[in-house]
Structure formats: structure tokens, C-alpha cells
Amino acid sequence: MSARDLRFMVNEWLDLDGLGERERYREHSPSTFADVLQLAERIATERFAPHARQADQQEPQLEGDSVKLIPAIGEALAAHANAGFVAMSLDEEVGGAQMPHLLETACACWFNAANVGTTVYHGLTTSAARLLLTCGSPDQVQTWVPPMLEGRFLGTMCLSETEAGSSLADIATRAEPRPDGTFRLFGSKMWIGAGEHTIGENIVHLVLAKSSETAAGTAGISLFIVPKWLVDAEGRPGERNDVVVAGINHKMGQRGTVNTLLSFGEGAHLPTGEAGAVGYLVGEPGRGLAAMFHMMNESRLGVGAAAAAMGYTAYLRSLQYARERLQGRELGVPSTSPPVPIIRHADVRRMLLKQKSYVEGGLALVLFAARLLDDTLTLPTALERERAQVLLGTLTSVVKSWPSQWGLAANDLAIQVYGGYGYARDYDVERLYRDNRVSSIYEGTHGIQALDLLGRQVFKNDGAGLRVLLEEIEKTVGRARACGGLAGGLASELETVAGELEATTATLAAAPDVALANATLYMEAFGHIVVAWLWLEQVAAAHGGEGDFYEGKRNAARFFYTHELPRAQTGLGLLARGDRLALDTPEAWL
Template sequence: MSYQAPIKDMQFVMNELADLNRIAALPGYEEASPELAQAVLEEAARFNQEVLAPLNVIGDQQPSTWKDGVVTTTPGFKEAFRQFSEAGWQGVLHPQEFGGQGLPKLVATPCTEMLNAANLSFALCPLLTDGAVEALLTAGTDAQRALYVPKLLSGEWTGTMNLTEPQAGSDLAMVRTRAEREGDGTYRIFGTKIFITFGEHDMAQNIVHLVLARTPDAPPGVKGISLFIVPKFNVDAEGKLGARNDVHCVSIEHKLGIKASPTAVLQFGDNGGATGYLVGEENRGLEYMFIMMNAARFAVGMQGVAVAERAYQHAVAYARDRLQSRPVDGSSRDAVTIIHHPDVKRMLMTMRALTEGARTLAYVAAAQADIGHHAADAAERKRAQAIYEFLVPIVKGWSTEMSLEVTSLGVQVHGGMGFIEETGAAQYYRDARILPIYEGTTAIQANDLIGRKTLRDGGAVARTLCEMVEATENELRAAGGVAASVAERLAKGREALSIVVDYVVANTQDNANAVFAGSVPYLKLAGIVLGGWQMGRALLAAQKLRDQDPSFFDAKIGTARFFADHILTQAPGLAQSITEGADSALSLNDAQF
């Protein structure tokens, strides 16, 4: 099944909901007109559809392999990565002075979606490189930036994030990898890192590992972690490759999905220590790593949208083609294609509404990031940045959790054929399962949503968002008819979210366990209500534009209504579980399970 980038849907969200015109008016983004954005999207669509999408199944059937420390990627990946790099796709978001295109995140985000929809495994390599670039741009020295960033953007080298160790997953306080100071200002790195995505591969000349480690006199816990550059091959000041560094891939994992993406175990320092270069200051590594993590978390949220979109397209194609059973309303004596059966429609609508809801929320968040970086007014920047940061754990957590439901429904639409690997639907179900886990599990996102994003400002941003939702409710109500019925559902959802925000703010200090027992449901509730808000805005925009293309905009209106009727209606029950369900959630002790 081929992938067709949903450019028209993307442009609708970019132009009507995320206000690309406003983003293009920001200082530094003057070139990012809707026309340029369209050209970029069309070229991205062409490349991803033609080059990367066909490699997706091949990657599942012929995963990357490991032999004697060398990883050979799926046939076709190396050449595709060369084309990806030469076309400049790695640099879409990054500064022009280092060879990037310097486009807004709002324009880069649909490109990220397409890349991941075409090939989730392949896309992880650029995703990690983006994170490394962000960290170096923020915390690296001028010399480090000049040395590494252009090579990373050109695709000559790629980047990795080395956080996890066997005993240190979500809990980075337990990191043990050592960094010993040398006389020349460099460090010797010793330790084992696991789950390193594209930690070893054959698509680039060099790999720039960004590694968390502890200096000998570092304080314990997360305040004693430093960040180091550890190149696979040592490089001189001009970027010429030297000797192999003492970092080696000892194995790759046998995984449920994203099989083409090599997940490496890396051993540092078995032969005297890997040469490492400090990034920024000692003991501030976690802070820098969060720069990478935040970019990566948003991108993983887009992976959720992407795999959901692809699973949806696959299911629609099958449902249009598969002839089975007469209509339940007796309108035909012959079997019809299953897309006409009400339950198949309900499944496809659920897939579609969740995917569109998560997409709209993510694109709107991306626009806030652009405003947060580029608006002329400092107060406007601050406000937008705060909204973006509030939304990041929701984009990551909700989009990836919903992708499990969507890819599962994708299998179900196919019936028995869905369980047969050759059909292709099962791959999305397997691939998606990592998304709510890596770059911070949904629980970690939910902790972030409660701790840094809700409590730190006493719920201020959360309440601002509720007010914005309410403004949309008023617009919907004023529009009357279908829009007014959506307003009622949205109001119920927003009230539920407000109650939970108040509950979180009021109770976390005195009863942290109770609040955190509802953390993931709070994140889900926020995703549903804020996604539903954007779908409400989409409905209003579609009603205005309807006459230009009735079939397209009626589908937008129908999908927004479906979201309200079938997804927003979950909100009050969730709020009840959160505010009244902690006692029972915590009622069993360890031995009672």
C-alpha cells in the first residue's frame, strides 16, 4: 500500500488553524509564505512517497543486522539517506548559517509527519540528528558548532542520544557511565549504554554520540551528570576523520517493531577509554539533554500522528476494495464494499478523528514554538513559549497513545487479513507500540505535565488554554446548528479539564500519590479537550470555506462532529476517575497484586 501525503489536510491546518500567514510575518521567517510552504510540502511528499515509503515494508522484512560490531542497514536505506541528505531535508528547521534552510517549525512539522508516515524506522536517524544539532546549537562552543553542525546537516555524519543504561531507564539519577578528565581538556569515557537508536549503522561516515556521564567528583543524582560528544571516529579541527574511537556496538536488539532501525548496545572504553569532549559545563548535562529531549518528544508525537495517518490510509483502501455482506438497512441484496457498513465507518471515523485531532494540536503547538522564538515582542514570545511547553508532553503522550488505538483499529478493519503479516496493517500495530515508551513514557510525560507544566505556574497556562477553549465555544455557539451542538460537548470537556487542573493544583503537595495516580488520565483528558478544541476551530473554518470545495470541507465538519460526539464525550468520565478514583487505584499493596 502506497502512502499519499495528505497535503490538502496539512495545508488546511497550517493556514486556517495555525495561521501560517502570521508565522510568515515574524522577523526572520519572511520567506516562509504559504506559497513556499506549499512548494516545500509538495517536494517532501514526492520524495517520501517515492523513495522512503516503499522501503517501509522492506525494512520490516529485512531489518538492520549486526555482525562483529558492524551494523548493515536494510537494503536501500543507505542510498535513500544519501538522497535525503543531498536534498537538504535534514536542515529544514536549522539555521542557514550552518547549511540549513531556517524554515519555521510550522513548515518543518508536516515534513516530519510525512517522513515518519513514509518510514518510521528510517526517520529515526534524522530525528536523533535533529536532537544532537539542537543540543550543540544551544550548549556547544562556537568551535563545536562549526565543526559538527554542518556535517550533521549535510548528512555526512549523524547524531545519537546516549542516555539509557541497563539500570537507568526513566531514572537518569542512576546513570553510571564515567568520564575521567585528561590533561588536554578531553575526557575518557567508560560505560555501557543501551537502546541507542541508530547507535551504529552504515549510512554515514561518522556518528556523533552525545553521551551522559559522570565526572569522578560529580555530586550524586541528576545534578552530577555531564554531556559529552563522543565521535565514532575522532575528528581533527577541520573535520577530517582520524582513528576509530573506543566506542563499539556489541549488539542490536530484536524488537517488536521499527525493525529497520538499529537499536544498539554501545560499549565505551573497553580499550582505554573513548575520547569525549565536554558540551557546555560539567554537571549541567541533564539540562542540555532536555533540549534534545524536548525537540525529540515533539517529533515522537508527530510519529504518532504519522503512523496513525498511514494506518488510516491502509484501512480505507482495504475497506473500499473488500466486498463482504449485504447492507444492514436492506438497501441491497448483494454484498457491498465494507466501507458501507456502519461499524466499519465508525472505525474509520475514529481513526480519522483521532489522527486529525492530534495533527491539529501538534501543528498549532509548532506555530506557538515559532512565535516563542521569533516574535518581536518579548511578552508575546514568553506567552507562546509557555503554551508550547505545556503542549509538548500532550503532543508526545496523547498522539502516541492514540496511535495504538488507531493502528489496532487498522488491523480490525482488515478482519482476518489484518493478522497476516503480508497485508501490512500489522506492521503499523507493531511499530507504533514503541512510541508511548521511548523519549519518556506516557507516565513521564504526564509527570512533566503535572510538575513543570501545571504546578510550577499554579495552573496559569492551563487556565489560559481553558479560556481560549471557551472563546471557541462561544464562536461555535454563535454559529448555531451543528456548531452549537459541538460547543456543548466542548464545554463539557473544558469544564472537566478545569476541574482536574484545579484538583491537581490543590492536591499535589499534600497528596502526591493520589494526583499522580491520575496523571496519565489527566494527560489523556487534556489531549482530548485540546484536540477537540482545535477540531471545533476546524469546523468553524470549514463552514466558512465550504463553498470552495463542499466535499472536502463537509468531511472536515463531519470529522469534527464525530470527534465531539465520540471522543469529547469521554471527558467527564475521565475527570471523575481522576478526582474520585485515586483511593481505589492505590488500594492494593505490593503483595496483593
């Protein structure tokens, strides 16, 4: 991660200090914000990064009904929790530091860049605690949230099953009510990150299950707290609940985050004398999926931030390598002359520039989303807050998927810059690629996000989300034109392609079957246009800035508009023609 680029984005562009003047954040000063960001960098560098390779090489081990992790993971998480990062954006009244989400996301980028596998444990915990604060009863909040925010209890989300991945209507885990108001859960959950370990004192599983009291399909899904250890009246862990790890999934990357198959209600532990994992209903019966979306949407933003950070780290590693690696000679130089650093070769600079345009564009996207989240909480009028919420909802799928796709492309290019060394385990770029590959699968696959963007966001409410986006792009175009020069030229290009997006979307609305069959193409074009917009925002923020950093910003923006924005126009052209090739291809032809 680049400390200089983070400072530019959060301070010079997104105005973190200005956020500090709003009522919610007024207790904090700009110096506090700067100190927190520096603290995140220090802990990430000293406690998270050193064991990233070890955690990759020494995978979690299943021993009986528990999972053994390398000690450094727990030690790093303890430092993270003790510094207050688990609760930094939550309300002071619940034990949080009530700092801006923009700052929280910038700090998270440091931890993700250093060691995403360890960072995940507390990322899930913060999201689970926030869900309980939103949907849980006062007693549930009092029992479970404080120890989670202290890092003593850790959280998970349990949605998928072996036969029900994204299709949650098909889950089979069931919950049976008991006279005392609790439930007993029976079934299994697959792909559960951080599902079993001995970090902290307890694990708070948030589990989707069906109850006989509710309807069929997604309307019958309820949400339950199912702790690893039941707690007494004072909240102290006591008897082991009937939830156990049935197996570990051996992953391509992010190996430090244990990923499990969990079984509920198989009789391995009988704390109440009967089979069934004890569960506590969160919110209303049959409203579990709506409640879980609070955590899922937060996790989608988190996945995008992690993907951008991993791509950025790989870019910086390959940049340093290109400056140090001696090989070849420049054109026209005698063969007897000494080799030069490979960064002097134009094709290597092309790959580095491509990476820079991806990773700085992706970082801008996730930080902008975090700023939008702050706006939904702190803008002065309800109308302004609602507008920010509409824009954030429209962009959430893109924030998750664009860095997952193009951050990984940066990882791929980093390996290419290293050449054969990049393909070997001696250098971290190989691991970073493996760690980032799952980003386009986590929290809904690339295709699922595309269907959400087009089917649930762009088309709903008569296109309100797209209108807000286009209005914001128009405002940026106006500011950039006032800057003149490069910014003015890029503004005209963005204005043209934004108009093409609007026209193509209107065409697609008339043929929804064709539109949804091509949703992924639409999202990729849409995402490139959004990132081009945020590149223009950065160019405008850098207006008047002198020196290599600002020139590098302007040059990367120019590259993105020259080499990448045409991808969006090509995609929009295909969409406008109503291509039916995928829709009409028989299974037998595949």
C-alpha cells in the same frame, strides 16, 4: 498521509503563509512553502516508502563491530539530506534554510508516514545538531554541526543504561578528565537508536555521564560529544574511538532503525594509547541533563508527530480497503443480490469515523505545537513569546503521548477493518501497528509524561500553564459561537468540560499524593479536552467551506464530541472523587 488535509491544516487553519510575513521567514514565499511540501511528498513516496517492508523483513545485522543495513536506507537518507530537509528550520547563518517549524513538521509527517524506521536517523541528527547549537562551544559547533546538517555525520542521544532507564540519576557511565581538557568515558548505554551503522562518514554520540568533579545524583551528570571516529584539525574522520556496539536489540517494530547496546572504554580501540572513549564536554559540568532536555523535548514532539502519521496512514489504508472489499449485503436486501463494499456496513463506518477523529485530531495537535514553536521565536513582543512558550511547555507531554495512545488505537482499528487479512503480513497495517507500538515508550513512557504534565507543568508557577490553556480555549469558544450552527453547539460543550477540568485540577492540588497516583488518568482526560479544542478550531476554520472534505471535517468533529469527549468527563469525575485504589493496593494483592 493526506495531502489535502495537510494543506487545510497548515494553510487554512494555522496560516503558514502568514508566518512567512514575519521577519525570520520573510525570505520565503508561499509558493516556496508549497513547493517544499510537495517535494517532501515526492521523496517520501519515491525513496522512503518502497523499502519500508524490506527494512522490516531484513533487520540490521551485526558484523564484527559494525552494523549492516539494507542499502536503500542510506540512499533514501542521501536524497533527504541533499534536498535540505535535515537543516530546513535552522538558522541560515549555520547552514539552515530558516523555514518555519510548522512546515518542517508537515514535511516530517510525509516521511514518517512513508517509513518511520528510516526517518529516525535524520530526526535524531537534526535534534543533536540543534542541541550543539544551543549548548556547544563555538569550536564544537564549527567542528560537528556543518557535517551533521549536510547528512555526512549522523547523531544519537545516549541516556539510558541497562539498570537505569527513566531514572537517570542512577546512570553508572563515568567520565574522567584529562590534562588536555578532554575526558575518557567508561560504561555502557542501552536502547540507542541509530547507535551503529555505516551511513555517512561519522556518528556523533551525545552521551550523559558522571564525573568525579561533580555532585551526586542528577546534579552530577554532564554531557559529552563522543564521536565514532575522532576528527583531525580540518574535521576529517581519522582514528576509531573506543566506543563499540556490544549488541543489537531485536524490536517488535521500526526494525529499520538499528537499536544498540554501546560500550565505552573497553579497550577495543586505543586511538590515544590508553583505554577510554574520548569525549568532549558540552556546556558546564553537572549541567548535562538540562542540556539534554533540549534534545529530549524536541524528540518528544517528534515522537508525537510520527505516531500521528503512522495512525493516519493506517486509517487511509483501511479506508481504501473498505471501499474495495466486497462482503455481505445491506439490511433488507435479498441474499441473491451481489455483495457490497464493506464500507456500506454501519459498524465499518463507525470504525473508520473513529479512526478519522483520532488521526486528524492527532495531526492537528502536532502541527499546532509546531506553530507554537514558531510563535516562541517570531511573535513581536517578549510577553507574547513567553506566553507561547508556557503553552508549548504545558502541551509537550500531551503532544508526545496523545497521538502515541490514540494513533495506535487507529492502527488497531485499521487491522479490525481488514479482518483476518489485517492480522497477516500481506498488508501494511500489521507492520504499522508494530511500528507505532513503541511510541508510548520512546522519550519517556506514557506514565512518565503524565507525571511531567501534572507534577511539573500544571502545578508549577501557581497553575500558569493551565490558565493560559483555558484562556486560549475561551478565545476559540468565542470565535466558534460567532460562526453559529455546529460550531456554536460544540463551543458550549467544550466550555462546560473546560470548566470541569479547572475545578478538578484545583481539587487535585490539595492532595498531591492522590493526584500523582492518578496522573495518567488526568493526562488522558486533559489530552482529550485539548484535542476537542483543536477540533473546534478546525470546525471554525472550515466554516463556510462546501463539499465532502469540509463536511467530513464537521462530521468527524461531531463524532469526537459525541463519542470521545465524554471519556474526559468520566475521567475527571473519578479524579474529583479522589480515588486511592491504585495508591492503596498492597504489592501482595497484585
